Amino acid sequence: MSTYIFQTPPRIIFGNGAVAQVGRETARLGSRALIVTGKSSSTRTGSLEAVTASLNEAGVHPVLFAEVESDPSIQTVEAGAALARENQCDVIVGLGGGSPLDAAKGIVLLLTHPGDIRDYTSQPADGPGMPLISIPTTAGTASEITRFTVITDTEQKIKMSLQGTALIPSVALLDPQLTVTMPQHVTAATGMDALTHAIEAYISKLATPMSDLHALEAIRLIGANLIKAVDSPDNMAAREAMLRGQMHAGLAFSNASVALVHSMSRPLGALFGIAHGQANAMLLPVVMDFNRSAAADRYRHIAEALGENVQELSARDAAKTTVLSVEELFEETGLEQHLSAYGVQEKDIARLAKDAMESASTAFNPRKADLESVAAIYHSLL
Ligand SMILES: [Fe+2]
Structure with a gap:
């Protein structure tokens, strides 16, 4: 090791x-x-x-x-x-x-x-x-x-x-x-940011046995409690679990780094003012789909932490289930799903993709990304 x-x-x-x-x-x-x-x-x-x-x-x-x-x-x-x-x-x-x-x-x-x-x-x-x-x-x-x-x-x-x-x-x-006083959309967006930290740290090229422990615990806590905290703001057990979950996610990514979702969300914040968690939330399922082939074993663990039964599935099917599970969670939060809602247009994609490729965390993504693939991901979210 x-x-x-x-x-x-x-x-x-x-x-x-x-x-x-x-x-x-x-x-x-x-x-x-x-x-x-x-x-x-x-x-x-x-x-x-x-x-x-x-x-x-x-x-x-x-x-x-x-x-x-x-x-x-x-x-x-x-x-x-x-x-x-x-x-x-x-x-x-x-x-x-x-x-x-x-x-x-x-x-x-x-x-x-x-x-x-x-x-x-x-x-x-x-x-x-x-x-x-x-x-x-x-x-x-x-x-x-x-x-x-x-x-x-x-x-x-x-x-x-x-x-x-x-x-x-x-x-x-x-x-x-x-x-407890966080508005519903802030609970949703910040919770999706924390889930992104945990998943990106778990599949990062810099992941270690220690960061893995924290990443999986974070995915488990956030997966089970995010929607409860969004739907019932006064649910103290869910609030406590979410704060713990994001703490474990922080311990994971502070050491293992984040990856392509964060590289791609930063220019959306800088150029279009899209809130960090909202930008990550939109990107997470599509970037996870892009990374599917490069992190199949790890996707199985993520699915299990999210409560999915993937034991009998092939690596390929288990990875697809993982992406679907995260996509469903994102949809349940009620957050915006399209970049066009923030004024992003086709003509903006070249600059967004260039800035995302210059971000340091792109290097830690499990699948190599290039300008073309990053542009295609932005395009799919318009
Ligand atoms: Fe973040």
């Missing part, structure tokens, strides 16, 4: 009410905390108040940066870093969906590494970072677990995927109660 490394945040705290521990956890790491969050949802849902109260109680001085838009830009990250410097913050607290948590990582990068954030598209942001506590309020991106962040270069219209050990949070604080 070849050597592999498996990295996780040093501290993962999971459970209902866990958000109340943020003050104590932050006080261990610093005394002046920059809270990085979105423009309104954490205020509306009360999660920001809960975090601020806990910080105050622990004697930590909070500085609020509630400016993060969805798909955070370089400018937003620079503004957050400037505020942290001005206020001499020594710890960062990210609170919200994937966007605020990714912005918090971008801020850590700027505060601890020299040069421009764009420099880190071609080199990892390794070495020491700074204390970062991440608290998700959606169940999907697992940014609180991973070594990745996605920051948008609005001038070039590119979503930059940056990675490195400095971006792994010091503490991941996962509280299922914070996810």
Whole structure:
């Protein structure tokens, strides 16, 4: 067996009410905390108040940066870093969906590494970072677990995927109660994102025995609970299972990477503003179909984790069942199924395909993709 490394945040705290521990956890790491969050949802849902109260109680001085838009830009990250410097913050607290948590990582990068954030598209942001506590309020991106962040270069219209050990949070604080307020379509889209992480990590060329454990557990949990969480927002057992599922998916893909679905969804976000989970959800069944022949054995395991009985089937039929199972799950979420609904036209496909081929995760796809095959997949979704 070849050597592999498996990295996780040093501290993962999971459970209902866990958000109340943020003050104590932050006080261990610093005394002046920059809270990085979105423009309104954490205020509306009360999660920001809960975090601020806990910080105050622990004697930590909070500085609020509630400016993060969805798909955070370089400018937003620079503004957050400037505020942290001005206020001499020594710890960062990210609170919200994937966007605020990714912005918090971008801020850590700027505060601890020299040069421009764009420099880190071609080199990892390794070495020491700074204390970062991440608290998700959606169940999907697992940014609180991973070594990745996605920051948008609005001038070039590119979503930059940056990675490195400095971006792994010091503490991941996962509280299922914070996810209950997610709107139905956000539950659906972020849940499909998490399923994509798990499936892509499982079939990735970088998969290891350790990432496989997490990927299969994630597929099992998400497969059994996604529709329950979408249909019954107050179902706490389903919410808890989804948050756990996306955490295991994060542990898997942070180490084994994602693959072609993510390569193809990034340009859809950067050029057409399609939400990350929605874009992945549309792409997942068709890209899985493309990969069928290259990962047949693994597809059988995925089908079993989704509760399908494929024991008696040939490898070919089992793989087809796997794709159908994921397709049905996607349809049940009620998410949009066509790119044309977002204004994507035939003439846009060449640029989309070019950008997807330039994405680093394309290299980890089990089946070699080229411009033509990627363009054909986009075409099938118009
Ligand atoms: Fe993702």
